[in-house]
Amino acid sequence: MEVREKGAETPLELVKQRLVKETQVTELSGTGDPVAAVCTSNDILFIATGDPRQQEDILGGGVGLVLSHIASPRKVKDNVGDGRHDAAVSVLTVSPGGKWVASGSADSTIILWDANLRILAHEWVAHVGGVDRLAFSPSDGQFLASSGKDNAVTIWAVGAQDVVDVKCVIALKEVERMWRVELCGWAGDSLLFTSRTKTKAVVRSWDTRTSTQRQLLAGGSIQVIPSSQDGASGFLVLSTKGNPSILRAREIDKDTGVRPIGFLACDGRTSPPKDASCSSGGRLAIIHGDARVLVWDLEADAPASARPLSELIYSGGNIQGIAVSPDGSQVLAWGGNSMTIWDAHDDFAAPGKLFEGHDDRIVTASFSPDGKAVASASKDGVVRLWNTLNGSCIATLMDHSDSVVCVAFSPDGHLLSSGYANGTVIIHLLRDIILDK
Incomplete structure (x- = not known):
C-alpha cells in the first residue's frame, strides 16, 4: 500500500477529511484495481477513483466531479468567529x-x-x-x-x-x-462562462430570470474580460488568429448581444495577448510579449482595423499583470517587485511612475474604485497601499509572513480585503490604516 507523507494529501483527500464528520463513506470494491470511494452528505455527492477505467465507467469520463448539489450546502464550521x-x-x-x-x-x-x-x-x-x-x-x-x-x-x-x-x-x-x-x-x-478544449472555445450565458442557456460565440483562441467595472453591462472578447497574430475584438452586451468592434493592430509584430484589462470608458490595455503594453481607446467608433493609441514599455523586467483604472485615466503594470503607472494625459506621453518597496515578487495589484490608490500584494507577505498621484506608500500591512495571494477593494472604497497562502482572510477598514495620509 502506498504511504504518503503528512501534508501530501490530494485535493480529493482534503475534501474527504473536511466532510468525514458529517458524511457516510462507502468503499466500492473493484476487480483488483484501485478502489473508488463514494462520499455522500446532505449537500453534495462525491465519487473518487484512482483507476481511469473506473473513472470512465462510474463518472462518464470525469474525475472527482460534483455529481449533484442537493438542497442547501451545510456549513463546514458552525461556530461563527x-x-x-x-x-x-x-x-x-x-x-x-x-x-x-x-x-x-x-x-x-x-x-x-x-x-x-x-x-x-x-x-x-x-x-x-x-x-x-x-x-x-x-x-x-x-x-x-x-x-x-x-x-x-x-x-x-x-x-x-x-x-x-x-x-x-x-x-x-x-x-x-x-x-x-x-x-x-x-x-x-446573465452569467457569462466559457468552455474550452485545446482547439476550441465557446462563450455561453445563463439567464437567472428565465433559467435559459445560450451560446454567444465560438472560436479558437478567446479571452473574455469585463468591459464595465460594475458588471452591469458586458464584456470584451479578444480572439487571435494567424502568425503574426490578427487581434479581433467583439463586445458582449446584456441588451444588444454580440457586436463586432474590429481588428486591432496587425503590425507584423503583434503577438497573442498574455493578459488584458479594460475600463468602463472603453480604454483597453493588453500585454504583448514580455514588456510591451499596447493601449487602445475603444470609446470612439472603431474602424475595421485599428492601431494602438500608445505603446508602453515596462522597464521592470517581464510583466506579470496589468490593470486599467475605473475611469481609464491610468494604466498599471507590475513585474518582479515593482510597479509602473502611466497617466493617460497627452496620450501617455510622459514616462510612467515607478513604485518600489516590496522585498519579493508582486503577485497582484488592484486600483481603488476612485483610482486614487493602488493595493499591491506580494510574496513577501506585505500588502502596500500607494498614492497614485505622487507615488508615495501610504500604508504597509504586515499581517502575516505568508505570501499574499489576492486583494480586493469594496465598491465604496472603504474596505480592503486580502487573502493569504495560509488560508487567512483579513478585512481592513481603510480609514483605520491610512489615517491622515
Missing part, C-alpha cells in the same frame, strides 16, 4: 453593497465573511480540487457564481442582505470529456 481556509486563498470578491466578502480556496471551500463585523458567516464545500473564480451578481449581490478545478460553474443564492441562507441554484457543466469550464462574470442578470 475566528476562521480561515485550510489551504491557500485563491480568489476574493466583494458584494455590490459591500456587505459580504467571499473567498475561495484550494481546500475546495467558499467562505462568506461579514465585512462589517469582519467575521466568518458561512463556509461550504463548493468545488472538488479547489475554487478559482468568484463573482457576485452586480445588481443586488443575491447570487454568487463560482468555478473550480472540477470544471463546473455553479450559481449560489446567498439570501437577503442580513440573512445567510446559501443554496445551489444550478451547476453548469460540459458533458464532453476534457472540457475546461471557466467563469467570466455577470452581464446584468
Whole structure:
C-alpha cells in the first residue's frame, strides 16, 4: 500500500477529511484495481477513483466531479468567529453593497465573511480540487457564481442582505470529456462562462430570470474580460488568429448581444495577448510579449482595423499583470517587485511612475474604485497601499509572513480585503490604516 507523507494529501483527500464528520463513506470494491470511494452528505455527492477505467465507467469520463448539489450546502464550521481556509486563498470578491466578502480556496471551500463585523458567516464545500473564480451578481449581490478545478460553474443564492441562507441554484457543466469550464462574470442578470478544449472555445450565458442557456460565440483562441467595472453591462472578447497574430475584438452586451468592434493592430509584430484589462470608458490595455503594453481607446467608433493609441514599455523586467483604472485615466503594470503607472494625459506621453518597496515578487495589484490608490500584494507577505498621484506608500500591512495571494477593494472604497497562502482572510477598514495620509 502506498504511504504518503503528512501534508501530501490530494485535493480529493482534503475534501474527504473536511466532510468525514458529517458524511457516510462507502468503499466500492473493484476487480483488483484501485478502489473508488463514494462520499455522500446532505449537500453534495462525491465519487473518487484512482483507476481511469473506473473513472470512465462510474463518472462518464470525469474525475472527482460534483455529481449533484442537493438542497442547501451545510456549513463546514458552525461556530461563527475566528476562521480561515485550510489551504491557500485563491480568489476574493466583494458584494455590490459591500456587505459580504467571499473567498475561495484550494481546500475546495467558499467562505462568506461579514465585512462589517469582519467575521466568518458561512463556509461550504463548493468545488472538488479547489475554487478559482468568484463573482457576485452586480445588481443586488443575491447570487454568487463560482468555478473550480472540477470544471463546473455553479450559481449560489446567498439570501437577503442580513440573512445567510446559501443554496445551489444550478451547476453548469460540459458533458464532453476534457472540457475546461471557466467563469467570466455577470452581464446584468446573465452569467457569462466559457468552455474550452485545446482547439476550441465557446462563450455561453445563463439567464437567472428565465433559467435559459445560450451560446454567444465560438472560436479558437478567446479571452473574455469585463468591459464595465460594475458588471452591469458586458464584456470584451479578444480572439487571435494567424502568425503574426490578427487581434479581433467583439463586445458582449446584456441588451444588444454580440457586436463586432474590429481588428486591432496587425503590425507584423503583434503577438497573442498574455493578459488584458479594460475600463468602463472603453480604454483597453493588453500585454504583448514580455514588456510591451499596447493601449487602445475603444470609446470612439472603431474602424475595421485599428492601431494602438500608445505603446508602453515596462522597464521592470517581464510583466506579470496589468490593470486599467475605473475611469481609464491610468494604466498599471507590475513585474518582479515593482510597479509602473502611466497617466493617460497627452496620450501617455510622459514616462510612467515607478513604485518600489516590496522585498519579493508582486503577485497582484488592484486600483481603488476612485483610482486614487493602488493595493499591491506580494510574496513577501506585505500588502502596500500607494498614492497614485505622487507615488508615495501610504500604508504597509504586515499581517502575516505568508505570501499574499489576492486583494480586493469594496465598491465604496472603504474596505480592503486580502487573502493569504495560509488560508487567512483579513478585512481592513481603510480609514483605520491610512489615517491622515
